[in-house]
Amino acid sequence: MNPDLFFQYLFAGISYGIIYAIVGVGFNIIYNTTGIINFAQGEFVMLGGMIAFSLLQWMPLPLAIAAAVAVTMVVGALIEIVFIRWLDRPSVLRMIIITIGLSILIREVALHIWGESIRALPYFYGNEITTVSIAGVKVSPQVLWVVGICSVIVGTLNLFFYASPLGREMRACAANRTAATLCGINTNNMVTLSFMLSAGIGALAGCVMSPITYTSYDMGTGLAIKGFTVAILGGLGNSLAAVAAGLLLGIIEAFSISVVPLAFQDAIAITILLIILFVRPHGLFGSKEAASLKEF
Amino acid sequence: MALLEIHRLNKKFGGLHAVNNVSLTVKKGMIKAVIGPNGAGKTTLFNLIAGNLSPSSGSVVFRNHELQGLKPYQVARMGMSRTFQNIKLFSGMTALENVMAGRHVRSRAGFLAGMFNLPHTWREEAGIRQKSMDLMKLLEIEEFAHKESTSLAFGQQRAVEMARALNTEPELLLLDEPAAGLNMKETAELGRLITKIREMGITILLVEHDMSLVMDISDEITVLSFGHKIAEGKPAAIQQNPEVIKIYLGEN
Amino acid sequence: MNTKKNIGVLGLLGLVIMIQLLTHWTGTQYYLTQLTMSAYYSLVILGLCVLMGYAGQISLGHAGFFAIGGYLAAALTTHDLTPYSNTLIIQVLNRCGLLIQGQDIYGDVLLYFNPWVSCILAISAAALTALVTGIPVLKLKGHYLAMATLGFGTIIYRIVLASAFFGEADGISDVPPFTLVSGIPGLPVIEVSGDFSGRVQNYYIAWSMVIAGTLLLLNLIDSRVGRALRSIHGSEETADAMGINTARYKLKTFILSAIFAAAAGVFLTHFNGGIGPSEAGIMKSVRYVAIVAVGGMANIWGALTMGVLLNFLSLRGIFGTYDDAVFGLILILIMLFAPEGILSIRIRQRLRNAFSSSTSEIRGGESS
Numbered sequence: 001m002n003p004d005l006f007f008q009y010l011f012a013g014i015s016y017g018i019i020y021a022i023v024g025v026g027f028n029i030i031y032n033t034t035g036i037i038n039f040a041q042g043e044f045v046m047l048g049g050m051i052a053f054s055l056l057q058w059m060p061l062p063l064a065i066a067a068a069v070a071v072t073m074v075v076g077a078l079i080e081i082v083f084i085r086w087l088d089r090p091s092v093l094r095m096i097i098i099t100i101g102l103s104i105l106i107r108e109v110a111l112h113i114w115g116e117s118i119r120a121l122p123y124f125y126g127n128e129i130t131t132v133s134i135a136g137v138k139v140s141p142q143v144l145w146v147v148g149i150c151s152v153i154v155g156t157l158n159l160f161f162y163a164s165p166l167g168r169e170m171r172a173c174a175a176n177r178t179a180a181t182l183c184g185i186n187t188n189n190m191v192t193l194s195f196m197l198s199a200g201i202g203a204l205a206g207c208v209m210s211p212i213t214y215t216s217y218d219m220g221t222g223l224a225i226k227g228f229t230v231a232i233l234g235g236l237g238n239s240l241a242a243v244a245a246g247l248l249l250g251i252i253e254a255f256s257i258s259v260v261p262l263a264f265q266d267a268i269a270i271t272i273l274l275i276i277l278f279v280r281p282h283g284l285f286g287s288k289e290a291a292s293l294k295e296f
Numbered sequence: 297m298a299l300l301e302i303h304r305l306n307k308k309f310g311g312l313h314a315v316n317n318v319s320l321t322v323k324k325g326m327i328k329a330v331i332g333p334n335g336a337g338k339t340t341l342f343n344l345i346a347g348n349l350s351p352s353s354g355s356v357v358f359r360n361h362e363l364q365g366l367k368p369y370q371v372a373r374m375g376m377s378r379t380f381q382n383i384k385l386f387s388g389m390t391a392l393e394n395v396m397a398g399r400h401v402r403s404r405a406g407f408l409a410g411m412f413n414l415p416h417t418w419r420e421e422a423g424i425r426q427k428s429m430d431l432m433k434l435l436e437i438e439e440f441a442h443k444e445s446t447s448l449a450f451g452q453q454r455a456v457e458m459a460r461a462l463n464t465e466p467e468l469l470l471l472d473e474p475a476a477g478l479n480m481k482e483t484a485e486l487g488r489l490i491t492k493i494r495e496m497g498i499t500i501l502l503v504e505h506d507m508s509l510v511m512d513i514s515d516e517i518t519v520l521s522f523g524h525k526i527a528e529g530k531p532a533a534i535q536q537n538p539e540v541i542k543i544y545l546g547e548n
Numbered sequence: 549m550n551t552k553k554n555i556g557v558l559g560l561l562g563l564v565i566m567i568q569l570l571t572h573w574t575g576t577q578y579y580l581t582q583l584t585m586s587a588y589y590s591l592v593i594l595g596l597c598v599l600m601g602y603a604g605q606i607s608l609g610h611a612g613f614f615a616i617g618g619y620l621a622a623a624l625t626t627h628d629l630t631p632y633s634n635t636l637i638i639q640v641l642n643r644c645g646l647l648i649q650g651q652d653i654y655g656d657v658l659l660y661f662n663p664w665v666s667c668i669l670a671i672s673a674a675a676l677t678a679l680v681t682g683i684p685v686l687k688l689k690g691h692y693l694a695m696a697t698l699g700f701g702t703i704i705y706r707i708v709l710a711s712a713f714f715g716e717a718d719g720i721s722d723v724p725p726f727t728l729v730s731g732i733p734g735l736p737v738i739e740v741s742g743d744f745s746g747r748v749q750n751y752y753i754a755w756s757m758v759i760a761g762t763l764l765l766l767n768l769i770d771s772r773v774g775r776a777l778r779s780i781h782g783s784e785e786t787a788d789a790m791g792i793n794t795a796r797y798k799l800k801t802f803i804l805s806a807i808f809a810a811a812a813g814v815f816l817t818h819f820n821g822g823i824g825p826s827e828a829g830i831m832k833s834v835r836y837v838a839i840v841a842v843g844g845m846a847n848i849w850g851a852l853t854m855g856v857l858l859n860f861l862s863l864r865g866i867f868g869t870y871d872d873a874v875f876g877l878i879l880i881l882i883m884l885f886a887p888e889g890i891l892s893i894r895i896r897q898r899l900r901n902a903f904s905s906s907t908s909e910i911r912g913g914e915s916s
Binding site for chain 3 (some may be wrong): 037039045083087092093094096097098100101102103104107108109112183221222225228232263264266267270271273274277278
Binding site (some may be wrong): 411 | 775778782792
């Protein structure tokens, strides 16, 4: 493999990988506050891209993206308020089925609004043949946008969770919901907030990736499986590790193109997921004892 | 050789040494009690014996077989049955069905026999039902047989759990805090029940918090504190043991 | 208990015959096609009901087992073996009568697997797949189990979609009829096919399979094994402590449900004369789960009723382009408002009250 091709694969891997990472982080945010795996996580990414695409008719790109993120956050909040909040200690099976039902519903609504065709936002800078040169390697500027914005998302989230009072309250809620309630934290609002955050970052990721990977109504399930793989790989609940795991998966997938037929690419992530689930369900970076304390 | 022999058993959870070098033996036919304040490691010890946890080191020998590495269902098949501290009945099944489920290890009908409802399963089912009802009569809970098990009163649930455990025809019955949540009268009733079970030839090892019950019925008592065994002997001797008194009075 | 069960099954048989006669008298035989298809789908649902409702294990990959059955049956009975006819294995198979000969439009001889052979191979393949995937997958619980089975379903979907052997996006068509009985004097040829003239016959073939399946599963649930399965659902740890080998029982139930799904796949593919990748899709798996949930999870009759009803409505196109959305909505509503299934909400309670004087035979298993 010549160096040029190598870097092409590498950058493709990084830009896909960081999207997986964002979906994985989205899983973690909701999991941490509720113990729920939200199977509709991938649909947030699809909604972001689709809504921004539609809004583009009336407003410039940055505004359309901001609005799309806001709308998706509202969807996330509504999901929590309408479907999740009032359930009294639901079983895991029940939550799985509800979120799967939600993901189907969102997908079908999207199908009726946007149809089966594949949509794409325009490149943020230049077009599909524009390249910039980094250390002699040509990459699309969109890749830099993806990496840049997603890094900002992850960084801001970390700052939010560890340095802001609200973030600390959310972590308290994650650690022990009863105790957090006793300390006067409104845990219900924290859960709503976690759905909003999770939807918001998903939508933003969906917008920045749209020019390269396109947006289609049924992209959610595939993304959810990959995001979940990443979340598990990093140890459920551990967001920084999820980012590392996301990059790893993206790069593995990108390089596998030369060996595995494109149609089987999804199978790579699933195979990794299955192997991890069987061998190290607490993740590559997680500790076994901590994982055994979590309820499953 | 005693029925159950535990040698220098250890269990560590991270930095916590829940069971620390505990040895004890249970002879056939006796009622043996393990007592100790909360957090002494009693339930952990139980879970180590029944195969729910694997020890950090040490051995558990039951009927001359080393139990290391056996799964709980294998331990159960060897003739050890148990009840749980927080009663664990099968929800969605009647009391009778719960007790019948305990007969699993003493019956054979498999998937195909069940699906095709083969004649030889009829006799087996009838036998299971009969034996289960007999046990429920013995424990005086036959009137609740067809009630949903988790709708019963606490003491009745405990009796159902005990009938279920007995239905496996164990050599050794492990009772995890059987008096927890019972009032004085129910506790006395329970004591009578336990001696009745011993008269059936079943050896009993119980973990208990309630001193009155243990002093009444046990042949031998082991006292645990912070994972260590601090005393062992007949109830009268334990009552006099200064160290045990210190722990219990100190705790109160 | 036994009489109650038998009355139920006899009632079902009576209903099946009555509906056929009704369509005959009213000239609405065209319903029979969808009723036959619904019957086969219900077979998948019955198996899944035992796995989910009784053994308590979710599977989001059961369309995968259906597809293994259907696709293998289709591929083995449509791919011409003449290019390999000189190889030893094909000659041996041919000698044993396991292959059948056909003719293409130019009159050349073609060689296929006998549908009986392909049926047995397909179902065995599904059972074997269930065994191999089940051993590791069923160690998982909750979210992990759901994701792992979802992953399994996706892999099967990708394989059928990407392999030329399975027709890629077009699927496999022109699957020959499956002759069950022929050459017996006095009996007509009985075959599974979508042939117009065999409509009534096929309706009865499908429904006898459903009736037999229902009876087998009802027996199973009433047996020692059924009690063990329900106890696993109640508390796996306790079942284990009672000497029940929970891992093995879960695995066997998984395989059993895979066999039901694969058998349904084989027969429906012969009936439809083909199979396409959508049969292997995630939506199908989710639909099966939805129907089991609506039926009340641990309720064979509920699963059967809902399986026939919802599939029939869906196949008649009642839900239009909102077909998948309807099933998504059903899932959510059921899990939000009636996690025990709609058949269990009020009716069950009333029945219970009505019978409470003689409740001894009403099973607690259905009340949880």
